[in-house]
Amino acid sequence: ILEVARQQNVFAQLFKENRDLVGEGKPRQIVFPTKGTGITVEWDVSAGSSVSPSSFSYSAVTIAVKKQGIQLQFTNEALEQALRDVIEDHIYEAGLEYAEAADKAAQTIMLDLKPETLTITSGSIGTLSNTPVIKIDSVSGGTIKSVEYDTGVVTLTGSVSAATVVAIYSNRLKTTGMWVSASTAGSLSPRDIMRARAKLVGKYRNPNVVIINPVDLATLFFDTNAKLVDASVYGGREPLLNGELGKLFGMKVLMSTGAPEGVAILVDTNRLGYDVIRRELKGVRKEKPSVDSVFYYFWGERNFGVTDDYAVGAVINAASSDSTYPSA
Numbered sequence: 001i002l003e004v005a006r007q008q009n010v011f012a013q014l015f016k017e018n019r020d021l022v023g024e025g026k027p028r029q030i031v032f033p034t035k036g037t038g039i040t041v042e043w044d045v046s047a048g049s050s051v052s053p054s055s056f057s058y059s060a061v062t063i064a065v066k067k068q069g070i071q072l073q074f075t076n077e078a079l080e081q082a083l084r085d086v087i088e089d090h091i092y093e094a095g096l097e098y099a100e101a102a103d104k105a106a107q108t109i110m111l112d113l114k115p116e117t118l119t120i121t122s123g124s125i126g127t128l129s130n131t132p133v134i135k136i137d138s139v140s141g142g143t144i145k146s147v148e149y150d151t152g153v154v155t156l157t158g159s160v161s162a163a164t165v166v167a168i169y170s171n172r173l174k175t176t177g178m179w180v181s182a183s184t185a186g187s188l189s190p191r192d193i194m195r196a197r198a199k200l201v202g203k204y205r206n207p208n209v210v211i212i213n214p215v216d217l218a219t220l221f222f223d224t225n226a227k228l229v230d231a232s233v234y235g236g237r238e239p240l241l242n243g244e245l246g247k248l249f250g251m252k253v254l255m256s257t258g259a260p261e262g263v264a265i266l267v268d269t270n271r272l273g274y275d276v277i278r279r280e281l282k283g284v285r286k287e288k289p290s291v292d293s294v295f296y297y298f299w300g301e302r303n304f305g306v307t308d309d310y311a312v313g314a315v316i317n318a319a320s321s322d323s324t325y326p327s328a
Contacts, residue, residue, distance in 0.1 A: 001070070001091060001094050001095040001098050001281060001283075001298065002095070002098075002280065002281055003095065004091075004092055004094075004095025004096060004098075004099065005095050005096075005098045005099035005102060006099075007099075007242060008095070008096060008099035008100075008103075008242060009099050009102055009103055009106075009242055010103055010211060010241075010242050010243045010254050010255075010256035010258065010259075011103045011106035011107045011110060011211070011256065011258070011259075012099075012102045012103050012105075012106040012275060012304070013241060013242055014106070014110075014209060014241075014267055014269045014272055015106060015269075015272060015273050015274055015275035015304050015305075016269075016272075016273070016274050016275065017274070017275050017277065018030070018274040018275065018276045018277065019277050020276075021065065021276060021277070021278040022277065022278060022279070022280075026278065028064055028065050028278065028301070029062055029063060029064035029065065030062070030063055030276055031060045031061070031062050031063075032060065032061045032062075032063065032273075032274065032305070032307050033058040033059070033060050034058065034059050034060065034061055034307050034308065035056075035058060038054060038055035038056065038057065039054040039055070039056060040052070040054050061273075061305055061306070061307045062305075063273075063274060063276045063303055063304070063305030064303060065276055065277075065278040065279075065301045065302055065303045066105075066301065066302070066303045067299065067300070067301050068098070068101070068281065068298075068299070068300045068301070068302070069297070069298065069299050069300075070094050070097075070098065070281075070283075070296075070297075070298040071295065071296070071297055071298075072087075072090050072091075072094065072295070072296040072298075073293055073294075073295050073296075074086060074087065074090075074293060074294045074295075074296075075291075075292060075293045076292050076293060076294065077292070079294070087296075094298070098281065100258065102302075103256070103258050104258060105303070105304060106275070106304045107258065107259075109273075109303075109304040109305065109306060110172075110265075110267070110272070110273075110304070110306060110312055111134065111170040111171075111172055111173065111265070111312065111314075112170060112171040112172035112175075112306075113134060113168050113169070113170060113171070114130075114168070114169060114170075114171050115137060115166055115167070115168055116128055116129060116130050116166070116167050116168075116169055117164060117165070117166050117167075118154060118164070118165040118166075118167065119162070119163070119164050119165075120141075120142065120154075120156065120160060120162075120163045120164075120165070121161065121162055122159070122160075122161065123159055123160075124142075124145075124155060124156040124157070124158055124159050124160065125153065125154070125155050125156070126153075126154050126163075126165070127151070127152050127153050127154070128152035128153075128154065128165075128167050128169070129152065130152070130169040130171070130174055131149070131150060131151065131152045131169060131174065132149055132150055132169060132170055132173055132174065132179050132181075132314070132316040132317075133147065133149040133150075133152055133167050133168070133169050133316070134149070134167075134168050134169060134170050134260045134263060134316070135167070135168050135260045135261070135263075136154075136165065136166070136167050136168075136325050136326055137166040137167060137168050137326065138165075138166045138326045139163065139164070139165045139166070139325065139326050139327070140163065140164045141160055141161075141162050141163035141164055142156040142157070142158070142160040142163030142165075143156060143157045143158075143325075143327065144156060144157070144165070144325040144326075145157045147167075147319075147325070148185070148317065149181075149262065149316045149317040149319070150181035150316060150317045152167075154167075170314070172306070172309055172312060173312070173313070173314055173316075175309065176309050176310055176312075177199075178196070178199050178200060178203070178310060178312060178313035178314070179196065179199075179313060179314045179315070179316055180192055180195045180196045180199065180314075180315055180316075181315075181316060181317045182262075182315055182316070182317045182318040183195075185317050185318075186219075186262070186317075186318065186319060186320050187219045187318055187320065188212065188216045188219045188220045188262070188264055188315060188318035189219070189220065189223050189225075189226075189318075190220070190223055190225045190226045190227075190248065190249070191225065192264070192315045192318070193210060193220075193248065193249065193251075193264055193266070193315055194249060195315070196264065196266050196313045196314060196315045197249065197251070197266055197313070199313055200266060200268060200310065200311075200313045203310040205268040205271060205308070205310050205311055206268050206270070207251055207266040207267060207268050207311075207313065208250070208251055208252060208267070208268060208269055208270070209241070209251060209252045209254060209266070209267045209269055210248065210251045210252070210253055210254070210264055210265065210266050210267075211243075211254045211255075211256055211259050211264070211265040211267070212253065212254075212255060212256075212259060212263075212264050212265075213255075213256065213257065213259040213260065213261045213262075213263070214255050214257060215261050215320065216261065216262065216264070216318060216320070217255070218320075219318070219320055220264075226248065227248070228245065228246045228247070228248050228253065229246050229247045229248075230245070230246040231244050231245060231246045231247075233246075234247070241254055242254070243255045243256050251266070261319045261320075262316065262317065262318040262319025262320065263314055263315065263316050263318065263319075264314060264315040264318070265312065265313075265314050266312070266313040266314065266315075267311060267312055267313075268308070268311040268312075269311075270311075271307070271308040271310075271311040272306060272307070272308065272311045272312065273304065273305045273306040273307045273308065273311075274304070274305055274307065275302065275303075275304050276302060276303055276304070276305065277300075277301070277302040278301040278302065279299070279300050279301040279302075280300055281298055281299070281300030282298065282299065282300065283296050283297060283298040283299075284296070284297050
């Protein structure tokens, strides 16, 4: 399961692995210090004059592990009659599902994703309180016509008396301001990726990875200014990340179907954070003669944490007209 997951993870692979909690008697959380500086440099100091003392302090980020579990059940009839290796097939599928769950958790923590509910009681337009909106999670009582992910404006196809829209926004990007809206709504361009990169560089971060959904490849690389260096050109000289297509402006471009549509996520992986593993996913096999079956149980403990809020940026509001919204 773990081998399959390691080859599929996109978001999870960007966190530095930490195993300080592995072993009996270890706690379930770990504290990482993060630098906070108050150092000042005084220029043009007069001869014989002193300078004011500078301060240097640390804040902290606590990462508490969470437990994961998988259970597989097989009847002996199924194992005996199948023309395929049923257990192998299920283990492989479990690996894919575990990879998807880990990537979802990593993305949620990376962007600090939170839900927000909008209720439209009259008319066809409402405005979400928090931006940037990353995606629409669900809608009831109406049908969405359009969404402005940068302003939070949601337009329905017609007037309603009661409609509820649940959206997901990035609290981290809202707090740091490390995001830009697409210059042309519904189109992801190299220029906008550079604008987002400039915001991170302005905070002395160095984004080295950009993650996009496959549906955004068409709008991004249709632009003649997108000079992608294919991974096949340099792949033999450096290790490739999962989902790596090539490099754009020196950043590795990763493709993930789990990435939100119309969003390009930029990451400085050297400063992002940690994947804390306390207990590697392990399985046990149990015979269940009472039901003539075999059960497999898998348990693990891990979690992700961001130690630098300014290590993540994004381009939003680039979802094309081909994108679909959840239906009521």
